[in-house]
Amino acid sequence: MELLGNNGKDRSSLKSLRVGFIGPGKMAKAILHGLTLDPEKKWLSNGVWVAGRSQRSLDLFVKGFDKESFQLTLDNSELVKNTELVFLCVKPFQAEAVLEQIKSLAEDKMIISVVAGLSLKKIKQIIPRCLVVRTMPNLACQIGKGIIPFALEKEDAQPNKGIMDLVHFILSPLGYPLPISEELMPAVTALTGCGPAYVCMLLIALIEKAKAYGFSEVQASQLIEDMAFGTVLLLKEMNKSPYTLLSEVKTPGGITEAAVQFLVRRGWEDILIEAIETANKKAEELESHL
Ligand SMILES: NC(=O)c1ccc[n+]([C@@H]2O[C@H](COP(=O)([O-])OP(=O)(O)OC[C@H]3O[C@@H](n4cnc5c(N)ncnc54)[C@H](OP(=O)(O)O)[C@@H]3O)[C@@H](O)[C@H]2O)c1
The missing domain is CATH 3.40.50.720 (NAD(P)-binding Rossmann-like Domain)
Incomplete structure (x- = not known):
């Protein structure tokens, strides 16, 4: 060639x-x-x-x-x-x-x-x-x-x-x-191909809540998007893992820990994993039909 x-x-x-x-x-x-x-x-x-x-x-x-x-x-x-x-x-x-x-x-x-x-x-x-x-x-x-x-x-x-x-x-x-x-x-399709959608859903939920608290649409978007951007940049620039950063943010007995524990109790991670498995299955089905 x-x-x-x-x-x-x-x-x-x-x-x-x-x-x-x-x-x-x-x-x-x-x-x-x-x-x-x-x-x-x-x-x-x-x-x-x-x-x-x-x-x-x-x-x-x-x-x-x-x-x-x-x-x-x-x-x-x-x-x-x-x-x-x-x-x-x-x-x-x-x-x-x-x-x-x-x-x-x-x-x-x-x-x-x-x-x-x-x-x-x-x-x-x-x-x-x-x-x-x-x-x-x-x-x-x-x-x-x-x-x-x-x-x-x-x-x-x-x-x-x-x-x-x-x-x-x-x-x-x-x-x-x-x-x-x-x-x-199929696995990367479900993880990183669909990934921007999962991230956007998280951002949308946070933006909607910020609006409900009284922030304008512009303020709400800036608050949330810049928070997400800063978090990822922090991981990259400080070469930190999300596991480390999470443990740093959630001080024992503090406000963040209360929210994190609530998410864990309600099975937030399980729901996301099920969504990824659903996407993976669909990608595998598509593969077998093409
Ligand atoms: N979007 C994503 O995030 C993403 C991520 C990873 C992979 N992909 C893959 O990327 C591919 C395209 O997705 P997309 O989101 O870009 O779809 P899309 O926006 O619908 O683009 C497909 C394009 O192909 C054109 N087309 C259809 N039949 C054609 C033909 N016979 N000859 C030449 N052009 C033809 C369509 O024309 P018309 O404008 O006339 O309909 C359209 O412009 C998909 O296979 C998808 O699996 C997408």
Whole structure:
């Protein structure tokens, strides 16, 4: 594969890499935003191809970007013909039809799939001679702070092939690429893919309570969002674990401890764990149906 010049170690071949997105939706846009953050990724300046099924979606997708940098098409095959690296960003039930459309042109190219439940095996069954990376990014990748678990077929993941390094290099502007075994994809889907939703639900509950206490909407959002931001930053900057910070905040016999004990008594953790297991089960079911 030309893309992998010198076992993936020669990055000069990446300068001429042409990138495309099939499926101009939320995830594709988040990835595009993330990729543009890295000034070194000169390959984005080669022009980015985007394929969708309606002109309206394509126009919405490039809104806010320099339109000159994009080639838009309603033909997925045209995109694949003109690119070496394709991000597959359609919904799970749309993916197989797209793969069938592009299969004859996608051989020897690299496909990075973000499609939940779509296995490496399934993609390889349709396009045997392509390099496939399966990922489960979350939306924070648009600011370069996503967790990007990714999996490759065992054979491609051999250290001597340099493919892992290359994938790391490509995904790193999006945040934190993390190689995992494919069996863990449903688990990371339930944990970090859905994770921003769990965090938002916690924030919403706190914001609503702040409003009920009489804070304005703006004040309530600032109070809660900045508190959450400061907490995570504290963990990161002081290299503390949440276990340590929790024990520091809840002084024995104090106000926080009373609230924490109430949450524990009411089974707060059990509810969250059940929600994660529900998501994990759904992700596994999706995998078995695709
Ligand atoms: N959103 C997340 O947080 C998240 C996280 C991790 C992974 N994912 C995965 O990312 C994928 C996309 O999710 P999303 O939230 O970005 O969905 P989305 O916003 O609905 O985007 C899907 C896009 O694909 C387009 N499309 C549908 N069929 C097509 C076809 N045949 N050819 C070309 N384009 C086609 C849709 O076009 P229209 O605009 O015309 O409908 C839409 O623009 C899913 O597989 C999901 O599992 C999402």
